[in-house]
Amino acid sequence: MIERFATVRGLRLAWLDGRGDGAPILALHGHFGRARCFAPLAAALAPRYRVIALEQRGHGHSDRAGDYGPDEYVADAAEFLRGLGAGPVIVLGHSMGGVVAFRLAARHPELVRALVVEEGGALNRPPDVPHPVLDVRDWPRRAATLDGLRRAIEARGIPDAGYFLESAVEHPDGWGLLFDRDDMVASQRALIGDWWADWLGSSCPALLIHGPESFVLPTAQARAMAGRRPGTVLRELPGCGHWAHDDDPAAFASAVREFLAAL
Missing domain, CATH: 3.40.50.1820 (Alpha/Beta hydrolase fold, catalytic domain)
Structure with missing residues (x-):
């Protein structure tokens, strides 16, 4: 594609x-x-x-x-x-x-x-x-490695971070997610x-x-x-x-x- x-x-x-x-x-x-x-x-x-x-x-x-x-x-x-x-x-x-x-x-x-x-x-x-909003506001902004980002997300109670890591990219200061955490919480709340x-x-x-x-x-x-x-x-x-x-x-x-x- x-x-x-x-x-x-x-x-x-x-x-x-x-x-x-x-x-x-x-x-x-x-x-x-x-x-x-x-x-x-x-x-x-x-x-x-x-x-x-x-x-x-x-x-x-x-x-x-x-x-x-x-x-x-x-x-x-x-x-x-x-x-x-x-x-x-x-x-x-x-x-x-x-x-x-x-x-x-x-x-x-x-x-x-x-x-x-x-x-x-x-x-x-x-x-x-029961839980229409996944609160990601405390998720890490950056991690030194992609695996470090995975482990940090999974430490927040996510069994498998693979889906979220589709949005992971490497920045000059480390690995991070493309989406804004506050935006995603607001969007989920609006869908309730x-x-x-x-x-x-x-x-x-x-x-x-x-x-x-x-x-x-x-x-x-x-x-x-x-x-x-x-x-x-x-x-x-x-x-x-x-x-x-x-x-x-x-x-x-x-x-x-x-x-x-x-x-």
Whole structure:
């Protein structure tokens, strides 16, 4: 995938282009994530599909912003697609990116042909989600080595820092993360809420992918989401958690491919 940049609503946003002439898929990562988490999926779906992964505001190589409200993420995605002259497209999102995806479909149905939502819940607040905010404000700003940064993050109670280290880069004064810690806490807090109206607010075909071991999306909620929204297929991937695309990349790609083939 090739990294490119676009000016979207005054922000310089990075995006990765899977290239090719296949049907476009806009891919939206979750909190703390990077566009490159979709590289394995892009390879698995090529050449029939062209994955276009947007690095959302405040993440990766994209600009920081003053507002991380969910509406801002949706407006960014809509403007980005219009700037590409793309639409309607398949929109795929993980976690926060999944919520952005289905809210985009509800607000801009002309831009969304179908949805693939991985672990993006319609209800993101206690007690349904006991801990909707991961407080990273005391995470290290710098470490002498990448392994030192990993160990420092895992010392904060993170079993495996691999996902977060996708945002790790080497600076002149050591290894650090691309995202701002305060920004990420603010963004997570802004996502706390009831998003059922948005989930039910579109009519395009949808695939909901759930990892039964997830600590973010309860299985009961995933099944309710599929049951209440017509045209929704639920795929539960055994042995997977919140990051199903990392836990079992082959099963994740297969679920997406089968859904797309049926469109």
